[in-house]
Amino acid sequence: xxxxxxxxxxxxxxxxxxxxxxxxxxxxxxxxxxxxxxxxxxxxxxxxxxxxxxxxxxxxxxxxxxxxxxxxxxxxxxxxxxxxxxxxxxxxxxxxxxxx
Numbered sequence: 001x002x003x004x005x006x007x008x009x010x011x012x013x014x015x016x017x018x019x020x021x022x023x024x025x026x027x028x029x030x031x032x033x034x035x036x037x038x039x040x041x042x043x044x045x046x047x048x049x050x051x052x053x054x055x056x057x058x059x060x061x062x063x064x065x066x067x068x069x070x071x072x073x074x075x076x077x078x079x080x081x082x083x084x085x086x087x088x089x090x091x092x093x094x095x096x097x098x099x100x
Contacts, residue, residue: 001053003076020075028060
């Protein structure tokens with residue numbers, strides 16, 4: 001999930017999101033970006049946060065997602081980020097390239 005606003009309330013511009021997309025693609029080879037949704041979470045200080053967030057799906061290794069999470073926290077100046085396993089088994093079938 002990536003935010004649509006910075007912690008001070010300023011909207012995050014498309015240009016900023018695209019820079020993050022570029023960084024993630026370098027690590028994972030691709031990503032799928034979904035329409036924004038409303039997220040709610042309670043901080044360790046018991047403060048409720050409600051915000052629009054952009055769900056993003058990334059197929060990568062655990063090491064890669066940890067790197068992406070670090071980049072995400074810095075890029076968006078976030079207190080926390082979340083990632084979860086959708087499946088431990090991923091199958092990708094590619095069409096064979098025709099030669100000549």
